[in-house]
Amino acid sequence: MRNILAGLVLSSTLVARAWAGQPAHIYGVNLGSWLVLEPWMLPQEWLDMGGQSCADCSTCIASESAFAKAYPDTVDTTFAQHWDTWFTESNVDTLKAAGINTVRVPLGYWIVEALVDRSHESYPRGGLKYLRRGLSWLKDAGIHAILDHHALPGVQVPGQMFTGNCTTDVQFYTSYNYHRALVWTAVMTTLSHLDPNFGSVFAIEAINEPIMNAALTPNYGTFQKNFVQTMRAVELTLGIPVPSSSLSVSISASLSNNFTAALSATSSATAFTAEVQAALADAIPILQEIGAEYDMQTIFEASSFKKSRSSLVANFMDVNWQYNNPSNPADVAIGPQAYDNHLYYSFGGVADANPTAYMISICNLTRIQSDAAVGNSPLWFGEWGLPTQFNATDAFLYQWADAQKLAYSKGAGWIFWNFKTEISTLTNGNALARQWSYLEGLELGFLTQDPAALHDPNVCVPYLNGTSNSTSS
Ligand SMILES: *[C@@H]1O[C@H](CO)[C@@H](O)[C@H](O)[C@H]1NC(C)=O
Ligand SMILES: *[C@@H]1O[C@H](CO)[C@@H](O)[C@H](O)[C@H]1NC(C)=O
Ligand SMILES: *[C@@H]1O[C@H](CO)[C@@H](O)[C@H](O)[C@H]1NC(C)=O
Ligand SMILES: *[C@@H]1O[C@H](CO)[C@@H](O)[C@H](O)[C@H]1NC(C)=O
Ligand SMILES: *[C@@H]1O[C@H](CO)[C@@H](O)[C@H](O)[C@H]1NC(C)=O
Ligand SMILES: *[C@@H]1O[C@H](CO)[C@@H](O)[C@H](O)[C@H]1NC(C)=O
DSSP states (O other): OOOOSHHHHHTSOSSOOOOTTSOSSEEEEEOTTSSSOOGGGSHHHHHHHTOOOOSSTTTTTOSHHHHHHHOTTTHHHHHHHHHHHHSOHHHHHHHHHTTOOEEEEEEEGGGSGGGSOTTTOOOOSOHHHHHHHHHHHHHHHTOEEEEEEEEOTTOSSTTOGGGTSOOSOOOOSSHHHHHHHHHHHHHHHHHHHHSGGGTTEEEEESOSSOOSBGGGSTTHHHHHHHHHHHHHHHHHHTTOOOTTOOOOOOOOGGGTTOHHHHHHHHTTOTTSOHHHHHHHHHHHHHHHHHHHHTTOHHHHHSSOOOOOOOOOEEEEEOGGGOBSSOOOGGGGOOSOEEEEEEOOSTTSSSSOSSHHHHHHHHHTOOHHHHHHHTTOOSEEEEEOOSOOSSOOOHHHHHHHHHHHHHHHTTTTEEEESOSOOOOBGGGTBTHHHHHHOHHHHHHHTSSOSSTTOOSOTTTTGGGSTTOOOOOOO
């Protein structure tokens, strides 16, 4: 695929650039633990649901798939209750009042239920209904959404609750599972344009946090190329041109009232790779099933589907997420593309475990510049938070919130992890929420009611130009 964007972005400055539909500056939160549940964020609710807690999450009921396997008869109703209550319309109102303009929505591959191989995989069913309802609230509130493929088929990284299956058996980087992820992409791109509930979706993220060692992710670069082609193939079928690209498909007038028929025609267009063609073909019966279940047959098969919407942004973790000769996602851009980096100090490896070292590090952050130098711009920080490796004082958390917002705002903006976490005796009251929950951070005042505001715009001054200083904590 011709690299259309590289010249453009390489010559651009660091000024954050926004694509159509993308807020000029992203002030966001993640809707984590909603449609991909991570028990550590809601330990009491998880036990109440029937889950378990253990040091190694692969050894007990500590992930969605383990739960679904343990409770095959009740898993769907138990999760429906969770989806109904964890993220509510009242949360949307609070986030809107706090100036949040973007959410990142972590999703599992199982939101497209037909992709689950029930012979050896179990996941709760029915999440799409809640996703559609939540997206409609967000659209009504004018909050933009990124659909984040957070938990991939075969799991993309070992031993993590956020993949839906705590296992060391990583199978994502195989042609079978790349295919399933591309089918997911075709379905989500279609819904984003044709289901009115998805009206505020402006980006789809290919994969959350792949393994950092690129030597362990064979053919990930090819998957990146196919991911972008899949999105664009669906959009071109819908009559949405891709900016700065000559890629096109022609749909005969006789198909202009039946999108699935038109997609079927595109699935044999040789402009796309064989993998993309196969994914489009396999998405068709799934869309027909979803159409039947959610009363969208007329939209999919009996009305004009030409859209005036603009292309979605293809979103990847930035190239610097990986080491050992990673593929550069900028090389596969066709149309709007943006990059995601995540930064947590609490897991170690970023700075020494003390407040001054944290401040020197964040105030000197160079990730935006180094990404821009290899075409990974615009860049947003799709996950960050206030957690620390030490017991942080309130005074430090004011600075820590300010300094991170300042740093990430030099790029396209930031998306906090998470919009909320549980407050219970199992979380020592608000001890977890104090550093991981945006809503609690607002309550406590570390995070400002106007997300663009800072308590101290000069918070970084003492930490620049090699000055050594201690914090006021
Ligand atoms: C979870 O991983 C195990 C391998 O450790 C596998 O046997 C099982 O099928 C996986 N379950 C799901 C739902 O993917
Ligand atoms: C639309 O096209 C699909 C795929 O060719 C076909 O299965 C379906 O019957 C068509 N629907 C209508 C309403 O014509
Ligand atoms: C933080 O405070 C708790 C409770 O006072 C204490 O048990 C723990 O050791 C402290 N942790 C660190 C890293 O100082
Ligand atoms: C750092 O040093 C440069 C050059 O002396 C100066 O222009 C800049 O204002 C300094 N920045 C800060 C934050 O002190
Ligand atoms: C160190 O920080 C304090 C408060 O943040 C400030 O008053 C002081 O001037 C700083 N000292 C130096 C050498 O930058
Ligand atoms: C922080 O950045 C300044 C200016 O870019 C530099 O002089 C200083 O050495 C940096 N400090 C650290 C600890 O990286």
